[in-house]
Amino acid sequence: MLTARSAPRPADASTAGAPPGALGRLGTWATTHLRVVLVLWLILIAVLGAFAPKVTSSLAGAGWQANGSESVQVRELAQRHFGGNASSALQVVVTADRPVSDPAAQKVIAKATDLLERDPRISGVVAPQQGATISRDGKAAILLAGAGAGPNDMVRAADDLKKPLAALSGGGVTVNATGSSVMWGDFNTANHDAMMHSEMVSWPVTMVILVLAFGSLVAAGLPLLLTIAGLAASSGALVLLNHLTPTSIWAMNFAMMFALALGIDYALFLVVRFRAALARHGDPVKAVAETMDTAGKAVALSGLTVLVSLSAVMLVPAPAFRSMALGIMLAVVFVLGATLTLLPAVLGRLGKRVNAASLPIARPGGDGSSPRFTAWGERLWRHPFRYGVPALLVLVALAAPVIGLRTAMPSITVVPEGDSSRAGYVAVQKAFGDGAPGTxxxxxxxxxxxxxxxxxxxxxxxxxxxxxxxxxxxxxxxxxxxxxxxxxxxxxxxxxxxxxxxxxxxxxxxxGAAVENLDLQKTLNDKTPLVMGVVLVLGFLLLLVTLQAPLVALLGTVTNLLATAGAFGAARLIFQDGHGAGLFGFTPQGFLDGWAPVFFFAMIFAIAMDYTVFLLSTAKEHYERTGEPRAAAIGAIGHSGRVIFAAAAVMVAVFFTFALSGPLPPKEMGIVLGVAVLLDAALVRLILLPVLLRLTGRAAWHTPRWLKRILPDIHFSHG
Known part of the structure; x- marks a missing residue:
């Protein structure tokens, strides 16, 4: 909201007659037009949700490539000029306990050839050739099924053909489809299934934490309202997006994750503020207006920072990464839209019933603050070094190992042992040599x-x-x-x-397929510093515009980076060095998967900025009202600490369920993101950043005169 600039005013300043701002008016309109809001959202969900059932089958399975790289050019030329003999072609490995020239083995090869030739996505089948695709001992042969379609369609072809091909095995003859397309199909299926299973396992834990956090069964259901609306809309939107540009199947997983995360964060922040405003005014409409002008503004700016952080991933010229970022951004847009329209409408209608089925625990103070977190804020103010120095030392100690972090594209071991691509890979190596799968x-x-x-x-x-x-x-x-x-x-x-x-x-x-991985890794290595730099600069600028003070914006940005470095330092110890590998049930590869730094960094920074905006916007609101740094620091903890703690607890629980899944990539994601959120909430937002506000005092909120003339005037105090 743009308002006339004013000096910090006393806490008892009257704002009762002040008209609501833009978001306050939006909240008032939504409250008084509940039916219109519900109908519009139902139409949106019905239209986009009609496409949602197709999301798993429609989205792309390939896209892990560096567009414009030499290896991608080779693949495109090979497909066009060499009968589909490209890296995306399927390889069918036939192994036998006798020479493949035996009539029984030849019969199986003939059936496999017929099966492949009947698929329109196969451009042609090259029979096994002596000295090239028949092993020296004569007991293994490779059928080459040319790529007659694009990489995404070839992954679908692999998914359709690998089971019928395996069914031809028998009588001492084994048939396995392998190659890049089959591997990506197996990789996507195994990891998608594991992530969906982990998300389902995490739901009971999430619900328990939500009930404890909201203190009311009715209020605890509000994040589900936002999550369902965001998921239904974004799922259908992803299907439509796939018609414009190939969209990775992984986009759906990450969209679901962020819809849940932001739905909880935003609902918590608004409900806590609504309850306090309702206790003061007694009028649900006025309470909604105040909530939207304060917490709603912070949510809108938080959503913008999340979108900006994720948009930096678009700098990586890899379709999978770009589409995953777009998927998350779609989920953010829909959840944010629901938070700013649907949630205030429902809160206005619920009124005092938002506290229905309340639990006799953790009742907030009369102003909506948490007595426990207010007491914690006062303790930090009195003893900043006692708590700040240990928190900083822990973060630095965890961040130090990041210096030796190595990254690479994952090996075949990330595919389950029983899957077709891995069995075929092993068979090819055994028959033709270690490097044969990477021809x-x-x-x-x-x-x-x-x-x-x-x-x-x-x-x-x-x-x-x-x-x-x-x-x-x-x-x-x-x-x-x-x-x-x-x-x-x-x-x-x-x-x-x-x-x-x-x-x-x-x-x-x-x-070649292996070279495509190498080129993608090089591109990621080259682009990671750029993406990180853009995220940091844009994050700082958004905090600067939001908070109107360069020092506090810098503190928020730097502390985000410290927590992120700590998470990657822990990732190096676990996944590269193997500490705790037995506990988590995996064999270390000696490196972190190549996409982790660039993609996880953007995700971690987006979540961290979410919490940063909540904490510092609340601090700024108190500073605007009182002009006192002490009131700003303690008030920020008292009013937003419970929200940050509860939201982080849900995210840590959700992410750590991924750490218990079978495949390695979800484990990496779960541990890296879970540790990042844990460090960010427990050490940065609830200790280090309040301590820095204590140490910097009024300087944290100072705005140079020349900067005041440039920045839009954004206030968080109501009125």
Whole structure:
């Protein structure tokens, strides 16, 4: 809300006659037009929700690539000019306890070929060839099913075909589909199922915490109202978005997570303020207006900071990351819309019934504050170093290991052992060598092919080279396939690829599924500092506009970064060094999955900014009313501490259920995000930041005159 600028006013200043601001008027309108609001939301949910059942089957399974990279160019050229023999093609591995030339094995190969050829997404099937796709002992053979569709459709084809192909096994012959498309299909299915299971397990814990936090069964149901509205709308919107741009299936998981998180955060903040305003005014409409002009404004700005933090992920040229960020942003928009319209309308109608079925615990003070958290704020004010220094030392100690953090794309071990892609991967390695699952595809003009082939064959990191194949369409391209000596997850492969790109003629391009992972990792490494920098700068600017004071905006930003560094330091100790691996039930890879720094950083910062805005906007409100730093710091803890504590407790419980799931990526996400929220709430928001407000005093809220002329005038005190 834009208001006339004024000096801090005394706590007893009357604001009874002041008209409500823009959000207050919106809340008043929503309260007095409940039916209109409900009808509009029901229409929106019905229209978008009609598409929601298609979300799992419609969304994309691929997109883990660096657009514009050399390996992606190779894949596109291979699909266009070499009959679909691209990295997205399917490989069907047939192994037998006898030579595959045996009639029984040949019969299985023929059935597999027929099954593949009948699928319209398969451009053609290349039979096993001696010296290339038939093992030296003759007991393993590979059918190549060309990619006749885009990468996302090939993942769907893999999902459709892997079970019928496996069903051909029998009589000493085993059939497994493998390759990049099958692996991503298995990866998505295993992790999606694990995340859905974890979310379902977390619901009972979430409900218990909500009831305790709200102190009322009726009030505890309000976050579900926002979550359901946000999820139904965003699920359908994701399906529609998928028609415009391929949208990752993972977008739905993260959208669900953020819809729940923000639904709880926003509902808690507004309900606590509404109860206090209702106790003062006795009129639900006036209570809603005051709530929206204070807490509603903080929620709106918090939602904006979340959106800005996540938008930085769009700087990474990878479809999966961009679509996941878009999915979360859609959920934020819908939950925010419901919070600013649907929730005030329902609160206005409920009135005092919002406290129905109350529990005889944790009753707030008459002004809506928590006596326990107010007492805690007073203790921090009296003894800032006693609590602030230990909190800072813990954060620094946890952040220190981040210096040695290593990242890489995940190995095949993140796919469950019984899945088709992993079984086929192991079979290919056993029959053709460690590097066979990561076969390189090198495209070169035909005129340069002899020289290129000689150089590839003579390279120390190459175990074998297949005969060059000239494109049949007259494009003038030749493909050379080379088997590296290193496993696709071995760091040595990156050295081999870099050396080939440096030594081969400039016209040669090196690609393949394993190289796509390497190129994606390089892109992530290159873009991570940029994304982090943009998030930090935009976060600071938004806090500056919101709080009107550069020092407190800087404190909020820096403390966010400290908690985030602590979470990644803990991640290094657990996932890279293996501390606690037995407890969490996984085998460490020796690195953190490559997408974690850039994507988890944006997610952590978004959640942390949520809590930061709640705490500091409340502090600013008290400072505007009293002009006293002490009232601002203690009032912030007393009025928002319970909200932050309860919301963080729900998030930590939800995230740590992911840590108990089977696949490794959800474990990483659960532990990194869970530790981040725990550190941010327990050590930063409820200790370190209030202590810094104590130590900086009035300087924290000082605004230079030149800055006052630039910034919009935003106040949080009512009236």
């Amino acid at each position: 390189l595809q090198i495209l070169t003009p035909t005129a340069d092919a002899p020289q290129t082939a000689r150089q590839v064959a003579g390279h120390g990191g190459i175990a074998g080279v297949m005969p060059p194949v000239q494109a049949a369409d007259g494009s003038g391209l030749t493909m050379i396939q080379a088997v590296p000596s290193a496993d696709p997850s071995d760091p040595a492969l990156a050295g081999t690829v870099d050396a080939l790109r440096h030594d081969l003629p400039a016209s040669a391009q090196v690609g």
